[in-house]
Amino acid sequence: MCTLMNFLGYGPPIRQARRDAYRERDRLMNARWTSIITMITTGSKAEGLTGFYESDVDTMYVVEGIMCLENGVDSDKLPRETTVFTLNTGVCYHGHSRLNLRELYGDIIPSIIRDALCKDENGGVFLSSALFVDAANDRTSVPTEMRHERAGPSLPISTGPFHTDNVFSLRCHCPVILSRWAERTRHWPPPDIVRKVVTMGSFVTPVGFKGSEYQHVEWRICFNTGENELMSSxxxxxxxxxxxxxxxxxxxxxxxxxxxxxxxxxxxxxxxxxxxxxxxxxxxxxxxxxxxxxxxxxxxxxxxxxxxxxxxxxxxxxxxxxxxxxxxxxxxxxxxxxxxxxxxxxxxPRIRKAIISHPEPLVWYNKKRVEMELLLLKLINRRRQCMDMNGVVNMSDPMLQAINSRIADLVIEVHTRMNMEGSRLNVLIEILNMMLM
Missing domain, CATH: 1.10.1410.40 (Poly(a)-polymerase, middle domain)
Structure with missing residues (x-):
């Protein structure tokens, strides 16, 4: 069974290759943007556990210059221009919080934050999660993308077979919560991973507890980057x-x-x-x-x-x-x-089909499928490296041409064998998409 799982694309080498590719994707994207937003791939793609089209790409967009602190945590060590919110967890379900404004710095605050600020009955200022999502949604319209109904904190979009779940979030510093987690008696993870997870901190995402009548002003505390590290270990x-x-x-x-x-x-x-x-x-x-x-x-x-x-x-x-x-x-x-x-x-179904086709057809096809996925991951990052400031890709780049040529060869190889075994599917782009599912 473990051998079969490796053939299906869950072995250590392909998992590591996926993780590396998506980290490089984040690095390239963040290098092109301003310092206001940082992109982080999370979920199964960051864990290296799903193929190219096998599941949605979970992407977190962190609004920089904002920090949410546990009540009682000092903000003196933060950069002077940081806008600070206090986590008000006492009035929410466990793992959720309201964000009360502690320190605001005029012109520096991003409009996505300013448009979501509200006042309570006592004149205090807080950040509405519902208004924050609305503001994010208004600022991320791209003509080539199809938008889908909001799902929790996520704004799902798709471009052809490529689906992305976009979540806008804020950085959070909650040392008390992380200390309680770190101090538990455990067999796993080892101490070095525990320390690393603690240093990664946390985030708040704009979604309240489902059973709360105040969920439109509540935020959920999460540990996306730390959980990526845990899954990798x-x-x-x-x-x-x-x-x-x-x-x-x-x-x-x-x-x-x-x-x-x-x-x-x-x-x-x-x-x-x-x-x-x-x-x-x-x-x-x-x-x-x-x-x-x-x-x-x-x-x-x-x-x-x-x-x-x-x-x-x-x-x-x-x-x-x-x-x-x-x-x-x-x-x-x-x-x-x-x-x-x-x-x-x-x-x-996936396991059953693999058992039926094992060993020779499965081994042959898996080799082609893995190479195809690695090429596509390389292609995406290379396209970004060859893209100018207007978004135009230099298609004359020798590496891009070599990758595209090999992809075409692989599709033809798979198509030829499919025809030899009785298939009548002749649309090459469909075969390519099926290989990446």
């Missing part, structure tokens, strides 16, 4: 468990209203890693830990409870909208899967 078996559990949610449970998400699964795997010795996670124990993960998922659904890994007081299942009928159906389905052990994986 998981061992192979833990990564494969995460991928398989995500496939279970997507292909078997099939939630319609995001009652359960990949983020739910991620937190289950992080808790498993923290609470158990690392040496127990190896190839021979993969199915044991998959069953443990399914049991944790079943318990979360049954009890409507799953603590957030970074802030355990926050229940990730709270206000998830799961009704009793759906709960019973999912609990019974997961119970059946736990009893099936390894046959569980036959329920997953």
């Amino acid at each position: 998981l061992n192979n078996t833990q990564v494969y468990i995460y991928v398989l559990l995500k496939l279970v949610v997507k292909d078997v449970l099939k939630p319609v209203k995001k009652e359960i998400t990949s983020y739910t699964v991620k937190n289950i795997v992080l808790w498993l890693a923290e609470n158990n010795p690392q040496a127990q996670f190896n190839e021979s124990s993969l199915f044991y830990w998959l069953r443990e993960g399914l049991e944790k998922l079943r318990t979360a659904i049954l009890k409507i409870e799953l603590p957030y890994f970074m802030i355990p007081e926050r229940n990730l299942m709270a206000a998830c909208g799961l009704d009793e009928g759906q709960k019973c159906t999912w609990v019974n389905t997961i119970t059946d899967m736990m009893n099936e052990v390894s046959n569980t994986l036959l329920r997953l």
Whole structure:
């Protein structure tokens, strides 16, 4: 099974190549922009766990010059021009906060912040999350992009098969919350990773608690860059468990209203890693830990409870909208899967197809697919390097031409073999897109 996961694009080399490519993408984009906004790729792309078109690109845009501080934290060490908000967590659900203005510096404050400032009944100034998203949405219109309905803090867009979830956020300094996380007794992560996660700090994103009548003025505390680091420090078996559990949610449970998400699964795997010795996670124990993960998922659904890994007081299942009928159906389905052990994986279309095509066709196709993905990742970053200030790409660049030529050759190779095996699909761009799914 571990060999199969490597063939499907979840092995260490391709994961690292994806992480490197998206970090380079961020670096190139940020070098072209002003210092007002910083772009950070997060989620499965930053973790290296999904192919080019396999899932949305989660992109966080951090408004610079703004800092949100825990109540009682001194702002003296911040640059003088920083606009400071205080986290007011006492009136919100765990992991959420209101942002009360502490220090404002006139002309320096970005308009996206100024347009979202409001006054409360006592004359105090706070930042509205709803107005902040509206302001961000008004400033990010691109004619070639298709906009989709807002999803939580995200402003989803798409260009052809390329989908992006854009979230605008603010930097946050919450040493008390991070200290509580760092001081927990644990098997994982190791001390150096714990220290690194703490130094990465946190962010607030513009979304309130679903069950709150004041969610339009609430913000959620999150640790995107720290979680990227945590996911990168998981061992192979833990990564494969995460991928398989995500496939279970997507292909078997099939939630319609995001009652359960990949983020739910991620937190289950992080808790498993923290609470158990690392040496127990190896190839021979993969199915044991998959069953443990399914049991944790079943318990979360049954009890409507799953603590957030970074802030355990926050229940990730709270206000998830799961009704009793759906709960019973999912609990019974997961119970059946736990009893099936390894046959569980036959329920997953991607795994089932890989088993059927193993070994020769799968090995041949995987080699072509991986090369194609690496070329596309290289192509995107090279195009940015060859782009002038007006957005015009120098297509005469020898490296761009070589990459495009090899991509064309690969598509033709795959098309030729498909025809030899009975396929009548002749639209090369469709074959290219299918290879990148």
